[in-house]
Amino acid sequence: MTYSDAIGTEALSIALVSEHASPLAVLGGVDAGGQNVHVARLAGALADRGHRVTVYTRRDARELPDRVRLRSGVEVRHVPAGPPEEIPKDELLPHMLGFGRHLVRDWQSDPPDLVHSHFWMSGMAALYATRELRLPLVHTFHALGTVKRRHQRHADTSPPARIACEKEVGAGCDRILATCRDEVAELAAMGIPPERVGVVPCGVDTDQFTPHGPAAARGAHAHRLIQLGRLVPRKGAAVSITALTKLPGVELLVVGGPPPGRLDEDHEVRRLRDLAHGLGVADRVHFTGGVPSEEVAPLIRSADVVLCPGDYEPFGIVPLEAMACGRPVVATAVGGQLDTVADPATGRLVPPRDPEALARAVAGLLADPRLREACGEAGRRRVLSRFGWARIAAGTEAAYLGVLAARPALARVTGTTRVV
Template sequence: MTHSLRPAGSLGSPGAFGSGRLSIALVSEHASPLAALGGVDAGGQNVHVACLAGALADRGHRVTVYTRRDARDLPEQVPLRDGVAVHHVPAGPPEQIPKDELLPHMGAFGRYLARTWRGRPPDLVHSHFWMSGLASLWATRELGLPLLHTYHALGTVKRRHQQLADPSPPQRIALETEVGFGCDRVIATCRDEVVELGRMGIPAIKAGIVPCGVDTELFTPRGPVAERGTQRYQLLQLGRLVPRKGAAVSIAALARLPETELVVVGGPPADRLDQDPEVRRLRALARAAGVADRVRFTGGVPSTDVPPLLRAADVVLCPADYEPFGIVPLEAMACGRPVVASAVGGQLDTVADPATGRLVPPRDPEALAAAVAELLADPAAREACGEAGRRRTLRRFGWGRVAAATEAAYCDVLETQPVATGAGVV
């Protein structure tokens, strides 16, 4: 499947297909839109797939999300909302398996997709994460269907930062490269990703940039506010509790920030926090830093509880070692809160320094503390950052805009497809 594609950042307009109703297959092998968030393998990708599917349905398309069946009692298909269904693919045992152990089951996943699509093919396939791309590539090659791919994270970046601690299969980077060359279009989420793809040998002409989005109706500056602690200031860190997210950096920075509490949101449910290895590690670090009484872990929370927690914070921290995109800065900005984030990955595109917050070097507690202290000392600056962040999310990152740009990428690819592929508009 080699076609003439527009260069990165030039996704075009919907064109001839823009007014048609497409049948779209989103493939997300480990990140189900139905999953509870906050676990080790449940985070931004789950949100992205669910929201993109809904926003595409709002534009009149029919969307089916294909994800692996990870429990015996899951039905084959579950309606998510009008125009969107989740299809559970039997590939491997019907139980939860860490995503880094799923590669042996991707052959079965791809064969199932090919069988399912042979009778009634979608107009196009959009895979999410490299293993979804691999399974989708096998199926779409067999059936001659157009394939677009979003990586969400790249193995080259993960290996560079985690080195021997990287649990990914050793074949990951080679297979990611195969997906990049084999698909019709890579939909990258930020400029840094396009640069990294170039290092892998995938030409920039194959990639267009469409950022992740945020629900600007759920995440708003106005609404309920979570109860605050007894300290004068409150910081919040939200996301999966894995070392690369940098909660240890936030705890070390807290030792330099008097009268300040850190609320850490994510991980297992509150009643299982004591058994979580990462929580135990972070609590030990907090004790060693003398701030254990100023660090509070909430555990994973329902998505509806997140906006009130964000609104309660004076500053939201996003100090990841690396971040392929990072949805939390968008959620914080949409709620009108200033963000201090590490200057890595997608955060370089989302956080505007100094307009919406501050960007600091990763793994640098002193720099993080200094940026936070500057904002805590200046209420007017915090308010200005929050207002600018809200405007920025409305202008660039609402799901309606993201879905329109994604649809434009779909149409660019469909317009290059030979008629013999059978891809078209219903």
Template structure:
């Protein structure tokens, strides 16, 4: 895929729609994770290439101004849709029509060159305005309802209409920007034609996440295992706790979840602490709660191995951040991790939900410092070659160019 130059019309005005995942949100909450980082970094990288980006996200606090400059070339527009308070994303569907009306009204007065929606409800909110104003619409799902329902079954709290809505968005937008091969295959199974789908991976800030820099203080144990992410069952922290019982001399640090002062009240923390107690490893498991973004790289550098044992993972940014910091990764062989983690090059891929397999892979790495170093160095090289945000933005821009060129060609013919 070649880089696209905007041409005689100059830089593009890009609308990124991310209804629940604000680029300004603190990470680690139930609904704040990889999508927030993706939208923020993609917006910034597109701005670095000369475009102007407006991120449209729902106002979830009464004190938020309508427009917040994120950085040069990027503004965050807070959309009034529903009460200005935090609402779980699976409860936001009733407010999508209000969100859609606001987008349409805004774009009638100041239309962007193209719209790129993120997550299915953002696509649903973007469709009316894109249809009325004939705006090019691209869409990134970040997660698919078919996959979530397959893995969670009755525990899936998504609206029942989610899968049908995702298919509507996929068939009505100009192009789907999938993040990995597994997602593209899932879309084909949903009936989305393959020629409507392009693949551009998520990225990582290779300047922030680097092997060089401060290292977080370690505990008294010889080895440190680190798991980073939202504290929800599908992320597999219970598998890491169970594996720890087979890894004497190692501590497990779990990063993410609520603020440190609210950890004791968190249901998932309580569940994991019970499991750690039952397994006899409670003294070797530590929960940090949410941490500032700038603390993440030092924490990753402090780990001997980073664990990513999710039941399913639509893409997974944590493996990239760990690899960028030169740390080996042991990840479940699911979703985007099949693309990002190479086994045996940058770490190990293991079956999801298998503590014994996770422990075996980790034990082999802990027993061989030279192997850990080789995997870490290979991971850093892989990230620099494929996943820097400059490369991701260039690939995204190329897809934008293909869609705009196709629109232009149709207009010329008509």
């Protein structure tokens, strides 16, 4: 009897491990972005397919409850690993053994059928626990240390052990789910055979992100550009600001970063403001700070074009959100954006760190309202056909069942009894 024969269409108990990216976080902070969205939406979509999902994330504040019901079928558990306070994710590695030990204790009496870890440090914690308990492990990296080191060089603040740890996770898990084709090639360069890797992209909520609905208020300028996401240098906000010098009458809304009341304290905001002042475009650049998730779609709908000018982008949720809202995208031709943005159908792909190329692409779209409308409609169709969460969850579930079917022994949990 195979594992798949044993479980049939029965619901699974699934543990998602996301050590720094809580599905409860406000988006736009330094360490809060696409992974938070991915984990939250994947958990919900798997629950919609009848599975029971528990998300494990690190407790980063004392007042957080042990358990939070995110929605029907999904619970978030806060794991005590390190001090209960915010810690930059690049400083969390020493606490991952404690995280893994907590998982072992939690799972000894009620183990999940399968564990799916997200990001390399979650992978280390989950690998420790799944080895101890002989549980199947699927892993999604979301970003790779080799890519970060290549692009950021001496500015890379990742722990020196990151790449070695990623190789260990890649070799030790049952299956890797990459989010784009570019990642498969990067993993192969690390020595991880492509046959151990499947591709399941990130998704977008096509009910929340839709062309129809309220739009945020606009200023007096003729056109609005929006850039959304974590406010870190690699996201390319400086490129967008520089491009404004070639785009008269256009305003740029930068969404993300610290809470609005703390923008003045943020080093990156100060750097970008100084740049805008020096270029003479400060009156056309506006920073919102981090915003609740329900405000993102109205902001996107208020834009003529959405910018995604990152130096590199492991996947990139924002292009999907923009296309789902029927807005054209100008993005750099890197990483996952090569898979999501179809040039010229849904927008334009430009070289990274090239404000003139960015400005030319934007100017062409702004000059032609019909072209913008056509790109927006094509983007919406593309998202509906490829990137809805129901489709992503189905692909993820198929990968889970493949892992369970391939296990050499039946290890289905029935109550508290494990059959082998």
